[in-house]
Amino acid sequence: MSKGPVLVTGSAGFVGYHTARRLLARGETVVGVDNLNAYYDPALKRARLERLQALPGYVHHTLDLADRDGMRALFAEHAPRRIVHLGAQAGIRYSVENPESYVDSNVIGFLTVLEGARAVQAEHLVFASTSSVYGASAALPFSVQQGVAHPLNVYAATKIANEAMAHSYAYIFGIPSTGLRFFTVYGPWGRPDMALFKFTGAILEGRPIDVYGEGVMERDFTYVDDIVDGVVAALDDVPAADPAWRADAPGQATSGVAPWRLLNLGAGRREKLSRYIEVLEQALGRKAILNVLPTQEGEMTRTEADVTETRLALGYDPKTPIDVGVHRFVEWYRGFYDV
Structure with a gap:
């Protein structure tokens, strides 16, 4: 641990909540930022936030990342030495309907974080990217050495922009940056717009579930615990310029001119959606009523992470199979909603 607090953006969000708790548990001071917007039920965000605020070492700011003056003031007040940037407008389908919100939150909001990191000369910026950047590629498993020139939705496009923006700040201002491409995260305290959350509620209420693709x-x-393992390990491992990088044959995931890198965070295996639903049915003790639909606009058909480089860099070792993880989610859901 270094001197100064860790800033966690999106701290009342799904991964942000779990990451903040993990950092607090090891004695860090955490400054959390979240605007508690209504993209999904704010009551769930407030419930996460209440649990964080009950822990020693947590300081919260309800603030929109696109608020330039507010973000400048926050960095001036707390001078965080390390930053975990998880705040973003999430969701693929919503980006088809409301692309402006993605630019505001994910591009302008990320710029305020980069400017704040520049102002305090942060030791390390870790930020969330997404498996959606791989877009139209069918070259499985997805490697961070692949190009990402064919995103299928605005959400993915904003995350590709984040990766490029972070490299430019790493090069010009020397801000070490690690981008983590998350693959379909699930678990307790998850997002209600994600399939597992929606499927669970529908099955318990006897409603059909929409099965796309x-x-x-x-x-x-x-x-989610495997994701947080990777986030915290990345935060503790500050990148440097890669001496093996070649300008005449540039690698996609490191840089020879900047302290910057990209890593995948996934389980390293893919599961059929039908298998995921079977495990959920077992956990709930009920059968799902399926409403089978075509793939939605902007959706990828298959994803699978190549985590070889993440294992080498961080000792990353995802351990939780879906049989275990889905059951843990169902236990949490039943408890939280008193079902």
Whole structure:
């Protein structure tokens, strides 16, 4: 640990909440930022926030990342030495309907974080990217050495922009940056717009579940504790310019001119959506009523992370199979909603 607090943006969000708790548990002071917007039920965000505020070492600011003056004031007040940037407008389908909100939150909001990191000369910026950047590629498993020139939605495009913006700040201002491409994260305190959350509520209420991709969709479902393991390990491992990088044959995931890198965070295996639903049915003790639909606009058909480089860099070792993770989610859901 270094002197000064860790700034966690999106701290009342799903991964942000779990990350903040992990950092607090090891004795860090955490400054959390979240605007508690209504993209999904704010009551769930407030419930996460209440649990964080009950822990020693947590300081909260309700603030929009796109608020330039507010973010400048926050960095001036707390001077965080390390930053975990998880705040973003999430969701793929919503980006088709409301692209402006993604630019505001994910591009302008990320710029305020970069400017804040520059102002305090932060030791390390870790930020969330996404498996969606791989877009139209069918070259599985996805490697961070692949190009990402073919995103299928605005959300993915904003995350590709984040990766490029972080490199430019790492080069010009020397801000060490690590971008983490998350693969379908699930688990307790998850997001209500995600499939597991929606499926669970519908099955318990006897409603049909919408199964897109005609049941053949495959995902690298990654349990939230495994994701947080990778986030914290990345935060503790500050990148440097890669001496093996070649300008005449440039690698995609490191840089020879800047302290910057990209890593995948996934389980390293893909599961059929139909299998995911079977495990959920077992955990709930009920069968789902399936409403099978075509793949939605902007959705990828298959994802799978190549985590070889993440293992080498961080000792990353995702351990949680879906049989275990889905059951843990169901236990939390039943308890939280008193079902």
